[in-house]
Amino acid sequence: MIPQDLKYTKEHEWVRVEDGEAVVGITEYAQSELGDITFVELPEKGKRIEQSENMATVESVKAASEVYSPVSGEVIEVNEALTDAPGEMNRSSYDKGWICRLRVDDAGGIESLMDAAAYENYLKELKQ
């Protein structure tokens, strides 16, 4: 259920790092906690974001929630489709619901993130 090839944060973001680029989104658990997502404030293209810095805001019918960047880097692409169809984050949190792509500064910050097994354990602890 939890994709094995991604890294995870305690705030329930995921990141896929390939060839110096990172794609970021929120996890299945995050979308289910938020409920129907109605609005996403995407980061600006070209913006530099530090690891753990607020990079996007996701709103659901219930509440608004911040998304923090799992890595440091420059935003090179954003998922514009979410502007009109934010529900993709509910329906396809690990795929079509991606938020943005960053050019990663260096791979350093990624080491501090959880792998799939660690995130799965973390979720188990949360649910207890």
Place this chain on the structure above:
Amino acid sequence: MVPFSGWNMPVQYTGIIEEHLHTRSKAGLFDICHMGELFIRGSSAEQDLDRLMTCDIKGLVDGRCRYGFLLNREGGIIDDVIVFRISAREYMMVVNAGTVESDGKWIRSNLSSGTDLSDGSANIAKLDLQGPLSTEVTGSVFGSSAVRAIKRFFFINAGFKGVDVMISRTGYTGETGYEMFFSASAAGELWDVLMSFGSVRPAGLGARDSLRMEMGYSLYGHDIDVEHTPAEAGLGKFVRMEKDFIGKKKLLEQAEHGFGRVLAGFVCEGRRAARENYLAKVDNIEAGRVTSGTFSPCLKKGIGLCYIDREFAVEGREITLTRGGVEIRANIRKPPFVRK
């Protein structure tokens, strides 16, 4: 499930938007057992209630119910309630969950010796069936001709497997709908029977909130409270100024001298919704505060209610709703935001 006034309440079953749209197109079933039911009985019950309530009680007939307010002596809203006239000597008052005890205390302290108050909340279940197909479903369970004969803000006494069920044509969604009051012991069984209809789906507190907001209905503790009068909340039509009632003096004063802020509806420019406690600004100057706000599944825009300086409470007026660096453009709009 979330805790709400001592009850565990479902916020959503399958998803707020789906439940919301299903209620608008077919029928949503709401578990509203948390709300309170107070019974006021006795030879002077009518007279006492007429003095406690802003709406006309003396004009009610058996089987009729009416929405109105309990006010304190300063005109502040203690609660918004619906009073059911069972007979000239017996009334049921449906009150908010968080105010059952304080309402009971207030009412008791204002009753004459010929009137008794009892709290039936613990033993009474309440299920609301709301939506365009609610008449068909309710009729199938309780008798089609009897249900079809219930006019808005009237109720009947019906039966379900030997249990008395009071059914009123009332609701909090803007849809045709029914509220059912009956012995809590039958709640599970009636829930299951209503759910067995293909057109019925369960709807939680989340959908109840977004449905009521599309209609601009106030929620006690948010849009209305003891700090505000019905006039300030724009709810003067539920106040009968031709009679005497507690709190009237303040309303007369406000009618003569005016008041500062008034509750008004707004529609945001886009999908982003302003929430409770966002500030309302006009020309960059603070002019009000949001008391309810959410995403409207029907309009696909942010909607809500705010107290705003009276001069700006005009149709179409541009306002900016802000909090923590977020700025949302909106226009003042008179509810309902969704035409029924």
